[in-house]
Amino acid sequence: xxxxxNHVQEAASGSALFTRIGRLAAGAALASTLLFxxxxxxxxxxxxxxxxxxxxxxxxxxxxxxxxxxxxxxxQNKAGxxxxxxxxxxVVDPASNWPLFAEKARELIEKKKVDxxxxxxxxxxxxxxLPVFEELNSLLFYPVQYEGEESSKNVFxxxxxxxxxxxxxxxxxMNEVDVKRWVLAGTDYVYxxxxxxxxxxxxxxxxxxxxxxxxxxxxxxxxxxxxxxxxIKKFGSKGKKTAVVSTINGDANVPFYxxxxxxGISAEDIPVVAFSVGEEELSGLDAEPLVGHMAxxxxxxxxxxxxxxxxxxxxxxxxKNKKRVTNxxxxxxxxxxxxxxxxxxxxxxxKADAVQxxxxxxxxxxxxxxxxxxMPNHHLTKPVLIGEIQDDGQIETVxxxxxxxxxxxWSDYLPGSKxxxxxxxxxxxxGNYNVKTGKCSGQNF
Amino acid sequence: MTRLSFPACTVLALITCVLLALLWPPxxxxxxxxxxxxxxxxxxxxxxxxxxxxxxxxxxxxxxxPRTVPVLQAMLKGQLFYIKSGKRMVYGSATDDxxxxxxxxxxEVLGEMGKRAIKKVSVNNRIRKQLRSAIARxxxxxxxPEVRLDAARELLRNLTPEAAELVRSAxxxxxRDKVRAVLETGLAILxxxxxDQAEQLAAIAxxxxxxxxxxxxxxxxxxxxxxxxTLRSAALASxxxxxxxxxxNRTAETVFFGISLGSVLLLAAIGLSITFGVMGVIxxxxxxxxxxxxxxxxxxxxxxxxxxxxxxxxxxxxxFCVSGLFGIVIERGIIRFLYGRPLETLLATFGISLILxxxxxxxxxxxxxxxxxxxxxxxxxxxxxxxSLTYNRLYIIVFSLMAFLFLLVILKRTALGLQVRAVxxxxxxxxxxxxxxxxxxxxxxxxxxxxxGVAGVALSQLxxxxxxxxxxxxxxxxxxxxxxxxxxxxxxxxxAMSLGVANKLAEPWAGAVLAKILILVFIILFIQRRPRGLFxxxxxxxxx
Numbered sequence: 003x004x005x006x007x008n009h010v011q012e013a014a015s016g017s018a019l020f021t022r023i024g025r026l027a028a029g030a031a032l033a034s035t036l037l038f039x040x041x042x043x044x045x046x047x048x049x050x051x052x053x054x055x056x057x058x059x060x061x062x063x064x065x066x067x068x069x070x071x072x073x074x075x076x077x078q079n080k081a082g083x084x085x086x087x088x089x090x091x092x093v094v095d096p097a098s099n100w101p102l103f104a105e106k107a108r109e110l111i112e113k114k115k116v117d118x119x120x121x122x123x124x125x126x127x128x129x130x131x132l133p134v135f136e137e138l139n140s141l142l143f144y145p146v147q148y149e150g151e152e153s154s155k156n157v158f159x160x161x162x163x164x165x166x167x168x169x170x171x172x173x174x175x176m177n178e179v180d181v182k183r184w185v186l187a188g189t190d191y192v193y194x195x196x197x198x199x200x201x202x203x204x205x206x207x208x209x210x211x212x213x214x215x216x217x218x219x220x221x222x223x224x225x226x227x228x229x230x231x232x233x234i235k236k237f238g239s240k241g242k243k244t245a246v247v248s249t250i251n252g253d254a255n256v257p258f259y260x261x262x263x264x265x266g267i268s269a270e271d272i273p274v275v276a277f278s279v280g281e282e283e284l285s286g287l288d289a290e291p292l293v294g295h296m297a298x299x300x301x302x303x304x305x306x307x308x309x310x311x312x313x314x315x316x317x318x319x320x321x322k323n324k325k326r327v328t329n330x331x332x333x334x335x336x337x338x339x340x341x342x343x344x345x346x347x348x349x350x351x352x353k354a355d356a357v358q359x360x361x362x363x364x365x366x367x368x369x370x371x372x373x374x375x376x377m378p379n380h381h382l383t384k385p386v387l388i389g390e391i392q393d394d395g396q397i398e399t400v401x402x403x404x405x406x407x408x409x410x411x412w413s414d415y416l417p418g419s420k421x422x423x424x425x426x427x428x429x430x431x432x433g434n435y436n437v438k439t440g441k442c443s444g445q446n447f
Numbered sequence: 448m449t450r451l452s453f454p455a456c457t458v459l460a461l462i463t464c465v466l467l468a469l470l471w472p473p474x475x476x477x478x479x480x481x482x483x484x485x486x487x488x489x490x491x492x493x494x495x496x497x498x499x500x501x502x503x504x505x506x507x508x509x510x511x512x513p514r515t516v517p518v519l520q521a522m523l524k525g526q527l528f529y530i531k532s533g534k535r536m537v538y539g540s541a542t543d544d545x546x547x548x549x550x551x552x553x554x555e556v557l558g559e560m561g562k563r564a565i566k567k568v569s570v571n572n573r574i575r576k577q578l579r580s581a582i583a584r585x586x587x588x589x590x591x592p593e594v595r596l597d598a599a600r601e602l603l604r605n606l607t608p609e610a611a612e613l614v615r616s617a618x619x620x621x622x623r624d625k626v627r628a629v630l631e632t633g634l635a636i637l638x639x640x641x642x643d644q645a646e647q648l649a650a651i652a653x654x655x656x657x658x659x660x661x662x663x664x665x666x667x668x669x670x671x672x673x674x675x676x677t678l679r680s681a682a683l684a685s686x687x688x689x690x691x692x693x694x695x696n697r698t699a700e701t702v703f704f705g706i707s708l709g710s711v712l713l714l715a716a717i718g719l720s721i722t723f724g725v726m727g728v729i730x731x732x733x734x735x736x737x738x739x740x741x742x743x744x745x746x747x748x749x750x751x752x753x754x755x756x757x758x759x760x761x762x763x764x765x766x767f768c769v770s771g772l773f774g775i776v777i778e779r780g781i782i783r784f785l786y787g788r789p790l791e792t793l794l795a796t797f798g799i800s801l802i803l804x805x806x807x808x809x810x811x812x813x814x815x816x817x818x819x820x821x822x823x824x825x826x827x828x829x830x831x832x833x834x835s836l837t838y839n840r841l842y843i844i845v846f847s848l849m850a851f852l853f854l855l856v857i858l859k860r861t862a863l864g865l866q867v868r869a870v871x872x873x874x875x876x877x878x879x880x881x882x883x884x885x886x887x888x889x890x891x892x893x894x895x896x897x898x899x900g901v902a903g904v905a906l907s908q909l910x911x912x913x914x915x916x917x918x919x920x921x922x923x924x925x926x927x928x929x930x931x932x933x934x935x936x937x938x939x940x941x942x943a944m945s946l947g948v949a950n951k952l953a954e955p956w957a958g959a960v961l962a963k964i965l966i967l968v969f970i971i972l973f974i975q976r977r978p979r980g981l982f983x984x985x986x987x988x989x990x991x
Contacts, residue, residue: 057805059915061813179572190960220959223919225910226711228704228840229954241664256815257910264827264837270576286815286913291825293525294572390571393525400497400571 047090051110053121058098070332071120073320074339100130107131111140117352145334149196153411153424153433160338163409170386171298182242183214190219194249203415224254227261238272246274256287269294281327284395292391300384301333302397307371337374340366379424381409486552493529508581523578528565592623599629655685658832696833707840709947710847714902715920716927720939721895731796734917735803736896740766740903741912745816756821766900774896804914815913932980
């Protein structure tokens with residue numbers, strides 16, 4: 003690999019000086035790699051890959067998760083590592099570039115020989131790395147809420163699936179707030195499209211008429227919300243309680259909420275419940291126009307529990323900034339990491355197959371004072387919290403599910419996936435087993 | 448008049464004293480009683496459970512104490528706290544590292560307290576709604592007519608049976624026409640359900656042309672439910688009148704939305720119409736110069752946190768200078784070596800845009816930064832019940848036109864403008880006439896970049912201030928400049944406005960995604976027919 007790179011470099015530069023520099027650099031790199039692996043072998047470390055974008059559009063969200071993994075590794079090492087071995091982080095930057103995610107994943111597994119990878123944010127990046135993880139049989143921990151409809155042997159989904167976020171939020175609005183008319187607003191990509199499809203089917207199953215559902219999609223980073231907000235206002239002025247279920251992606255949210263406030267729509271008239279607005283996003287904007295609007299997650303920074311207090315304290319110490327907030331994907335990363343560490347201890351090895359087996363049924367405390375358990379479909383049990391946004395950018399819980407909810411890999415409300423289940427235990431060992439036909443299609447996504 | 452003798456004077460004084468004493472509120476011993484009761488009722492608000500809190504609010508409202516309204520208002524604004532030890536209710540206003548605290552009962556100033564010593568009385572949407580309607584009910588008899596007007600409007604939005612009684616009694620005593628009109632609308636809406644046909648018909652007649660959404664809802668409900676033919680046809684006619692007024696208002700609203708989108712496009716594109724249009728430089732870093740302007744606004748606000756309104760005004764010249772200087776550096780450092788090589792310029796400026804993005808990511812973190820909106824820029828100007836124009840958009844329309852005029856004056860009325868036009872028309876000849884073309888290039892590029900920075904100030908009030916701000920606007924900017932005709936400021940204005948209005952007209956039936964695609968397709972087709980845009984540059988300069 004190295005020598006071929008070198009040839010390419012020679013051919014490309016064509017200058018003697020450059021060639022020499024190239025050779026020197028390659029030599030130095032080779033030497034350092036050799037030296038490094040020698041040291042690594044001597045100390046016998048476990049390598050943890052971190053695959054989060056540190057530049058490009060997604061850096062806004064993913065940088066924090068990289069820091070969270072680094073903090074967890076640091077803590078684990080201070081507590082004596084795993085099985086007496088030190089953990090070593092290998093951080094790469096896929097730069098918000100989806101094909102680059104696959105390349106970097108391959109680099110982490112093949113070249114850097116990592117034992118596990120924590121990473122990805124967007125669904126498209128996950129879809130891009132999935133074949134790599136399956137081909138090379140390595141493990142990925144994916145910490146973000148997503149649209150479901152997937153279960154891979156090699157991926158553990160520690161974020162929420164729609165039945166752990168969207169569906170309970172709609173239930174809350176329907177039963178507690180008495181909402182009769184629904185606006186499903188989202189950014190035009192796979193997560194909102196799938197989530198809204200599920201929600202539409204769910205609402206219709208509950209007897210909501212199609213004329214009481216308005217679905218609206220906007221492009222990424224949409225900033226001119228005037229006519230859409232005016233439409234929502236019109237839709238909501240028909241005398242029935244109206245709510246907006248928002249799957250609008252991060253950046254487009256600020257102008258959306260500002261426009262709502264400017265056109266005089268308050269949270270009491272038409273509440274907006276969002277699935278992508280968390281503490282981190284709120285810290286980047288003036289929260290005043292958002293007060294009273296809602297967010298549905300499985301963790302809020304404002305939750306009062308000992309585990310959460312410790313987590314926030316160590317996060318502030320690690321990041322050296324008392325103003326930084328914590329959010330749901332950070333909790334998902336925390337749970338994923340703790341589970342992996344426990345599973346490795348249990349399996350006595352970091353080999354993917356053994357850890358996969360050990361992972362199912364592992365329980366660790368979550369940060370809201372409950373227990374998270376890894377289910378056979380590689381999804382977690384989570385409590386669902388509905389909170390109202392406060393003027394300081396924090397979210398306070400106003401309602402929560404009495405028990406934890408088991409994450410669904412395949413939605414019960416979509417025609418194509420109703421009959422599918424996922425169970426990675428023997429003897430089924432299948433990500434999409436059709437209970438009607440009794441067949442496992444073998445394709446996991 | 449004879450002068451009163453001394454003793455008579457004393458007697459008079461005595462009588463006054465007695466009278467005063469009789470009229471004065473009860474003596475302190477008696478006053479303690481309601482004070483205590485009020486205090487217990489108020490401290491009931493400190494419960495955590497929202498259902499219990501709601502009951503506590505109801506109890507406070509029904510206590511009838513005149514001090515209730517300020518408490519409810521403070522609660523609504525998040526200024527009501529309780530001291531953790533002892534649960535004493537206080538008003539708090541935020542200071543640098545805590546709150547300045549005053550007791551609710553007695554108004555005793557307790558000085559500053561730390562954030563940990565007191566806890567905010569939190570509210571949720573349900574309680575917020577309850578508070579608003581309670582405040583409205585209690586302030587319907589307020590001496591200030593403005594307060595009464597707000598109260599009447601609030602009641603109209605939520606006509607509960609208890610509010611109905613209040614409206615009925617208040618409408619009789621109301622001296623102001625404006626307030627009474629609102630109350631009468633409310634009364635008419637209530638009378639729609641009265642069951643008495645004459646009264647119902649009168650109510651329908653008085654609701655004709657009313658733009659209150661509640662009136663329309665009740666009327667259409669009446670149409671659906673009533674068995675009385677005369678009532679139904681009267682209500683239908685009234686509804687028809689309302690619908691046609693609404694349609695007009697909606698058209699006006701759409702045009703306003705279009706113009707406001709157009710003004711944003713104009714702001715983003717006008718700097719580019721100088722650098723690209725006049726100088727012919729394909730500047731892919733234009734968006735990042737806008738972003739720098741927005742970040743300047745953020746920094747200015749950090750420097751003057753207590754003057755948000757002023758900071759936006761200060762940010763305008765500051766952003767002009769920052770982005771302008773960056774522009775000059777870019778021109779002198781890189782672009783000047785690439786004149787006449789458009790492809791290389793494009794690549795180099797694209798590189799600069801990535802560098803600038805990563806620069807702000809490193810300095811300000813990849814997270815978006817919060818820029819506050821001054822109070823005079825939030826809210827909306829209400830034209831009538833169905834049409835209101837948001838203030839921030841209004842200001843931005845005015846602002847973009849001012850920026851346009853500013854540029855126009857510079858190009859047409861100043862020495863620099865003359866030189867710029869001379870250089871763009873014939874560089875060799877201009878140099879022969881003694882124009883320092885290098886300096887003019889730098890200044891022109893700086894001017895275009897500075898205007899981009901000013902656009903950033905305006906955009907910081909509408910959208911996110913983050914590293915990706917510029918990317919969102921670069922495509923739109925090029926689109927506007929090319930459509931309007933390269934090198935023509937008026938073309939840019941017309942193009943921005945027409946694209947804005949076209950986009951907003953298409954959006955309601957095509958959706959936001961498709962509307963944008965349609966506009967792009969239209970421009971591609973248009974450029975095929977007229978490659979030089981709407982207003983092509985005439986004369987020799989166009990031929991090189």
